[in-house]
Amino acid sequence: MVSADRVKLWNFSAGPAILPLEVFERAADAVHELRAEGHARGAKGVGMSILEISHRSKPYEAVTFGAEKLCHEVLGIPETHQVLFLQGGASLQFAMLAMNLREAGKPAAYVDTGVWSQKAIAESQGLGETITVGSSAATNYDRIPAFPEAASYAHASYLHITTNNTIFGTEYAEIPRAEGGVPLVIDFSSHAGSRPMALEHAAFGYAGAQKNLGPSGVTLVYIRKDLLAKKPAAHVPVILRYATHAKEPSLYNTPNTFGVLVLKLVLEWMRDAGGLPAIAAVNERKAGKLYAALDGSQVFRAHAQPGSRSRMNVTWTANGAPEGEREALSERFLKQAQAAGFDGLKGHRLVGGFRASIYNAFPEAGVDALCEFMAEFERRL
Numbered sequence: 297m298v299s300a301d302r303v304k305l306w307n308f309s310a311g312p313a314i315l316p317l318e319v320f321e322r323a324a325d326a327v328h329e330l331r332a333e334g335h336a337r338g339a340k341g342v343g344m345s346i347l348e349i350s351h352r353s354k355p356y357e358a359v360t361f362g363a364e365k366l367c368h369e370v371l372g373i374p375e376t377h378q379v380l381f382l383q384g385g386a387s388l389q390f391a392m393l394a395m396n397l398r399e400a401g402k403p404a405a406y407v408d409t410g411v412w413s414q415k416a417i418a419e420s421q422g423l424g425e426t427i428t429v430g431s432s433a434a435t436n437y438d439r440i441p442a443f444p445e446a447a448s449y450a451h452a453s454y455l456h457i458t459t460n461n462t463i464f465g466t467e468y469a470e471i472p473r474a475e476g477g478v479p480l481v482i483d484f485s486s487h488a489g490s491r492p493m494a495l496e497h498a499a500f501g502y503a504g505a506q507k508n509l510g511p512s513g514v515t516l517v518y519i520r521k522d523l524l525a526k527k528p529a530a531h532v533p534v535i536l537r538y539a540t541h542a543k544e545p546s547l548y549n550t551p552n553t554f555g556v557l558v559l560k561l562v563l564e565w566m567r568d569a570g571g572l573p574a575i576a577a578v579n580e581r582k583a584g585k586l587y588a589a590l591d592g593s594q595v596f597r598a599h600a601q602p603g604s605r606s607r608m609n610v611t612w613t614a615n616g617a618p619e620g621e622r623e624a625l626s627e628r629f630l631k632q633a634q635a636a637g638f639d640g641l642k643g644h645r646l647v648g649g650f651r652a653s654i655y656n657a658f659p660e661a662g663v664d665a666l667c668e669f670m671a672e673f674e675r676r677l
């Protein structure tokens with residue numbers, strides 16, 4: 297059984313990522329024996345493990361429909377939209393959404409905020425005309441670009457944005473509205489469930505669960521119900537149609553049963569922690585402390601600009617140090633940090649430097665410890 301003292305490292309991984317200890321414990325219990333009512337606390341065991349039970353069974357239906365309900369209640373996904381639990385990661389959604397949401401004779405519009413939006417753009421380009429209507433490439437994606445003028449995407453099938461950029465550490469302060477009835481599509485993988493969000497502004501949203509929501513292998517999708525009836529521009533294989541997965545909600549083929557259970561347990565943990573407003577307050581404080589430490593440093597520099605800074609993925613470099621010393625200093629910092637129990641701080645090669653992913657379940661004490669460690673490192677230079 298998982299215990300508190302198993303945590304020997306501060307896990308700053310960008311995903312799969314840290315989950316609440318209580319969720320590990322309840323998930324382990326369900327591996328031994330699933331309980332009735334979607335693994336409700338104190339409910340009777342159903343005589344089978346979550347790993348062996350059929351997805352067509354009543355106990356599993358309680359898990360998946362319970363998880364769906366919590367997505368509306370806890371995450372604030374509006375009832376006008378269908379919730380789906382799919383497989384293939386957020387990456388499959390890059391292709392699937394482009395296949396399903398593209399209308400004949402209309403381009404697809406994207407805002408380019410870095411690696412993940414570029415991967416989404418590439419899938420769309422393989423399927424038809426694709427236009428980029430905003431980008432922060434010129435400043436190495438250190439900010440969210442101004443929201444595009446309506447005229448630039450008015451003729452598009454949809455407008456796609458990546459609302460939190462895991463690699464560059466930027467985040468839309470609010471979910472914007474697309475004008476002229478153009479469906480807004482959001483990849484909100486790396487900040488889903490981190491704060492109250494106007495999810496209703498998007499006609500379609502998707503998030504790989506493996507950051508704030510659960511384990512890898514489950515992708516949360518929500519789609520405005522009228523879009524399910526729309527005819528795509530070209531043939532879409534049955535398995536890749538949203539309508540297929542909506543008809544028998546998330547039960548068309550064998551789902552990731554364990555992953556959906558864990559997602560449900562995470563949503564219950566979020567609800568019991570006070571819901572998104574309470575979680576957002578803690579996230580705000582954690583990110584605030586880290587950015588304050590970076591802004592006060594002579595050595596370290598936050599990559600993302602104020603106003604665009606992610607509260608989930610904080611990226612920084614050693615660019616305050618003289619140019620010739622940066623590389624050696626960065627290596628030293630990472631080595632010492634690892635030895636001191638800070639795991640997963642190496643930044644993506646495109647930004648260089650460091651990244652601390654501080655998702656919902658990441659303890660504030662770990663942020664305090666990192667701030668102290670950075671200050672001590674700098675004092676000793």
Ligand SMILES: Cc1ncc(COP(=O)(O)O)c(C=O)c1O
Nearest residue numbers: 385386387412462483485486504
């Ligand atoms: C914003 C964003 N979109 C998409 C992906 C791809 O997700 P997956 O690995 O689930 O395909 C990631 C992965 O980290 C991500 O951070």
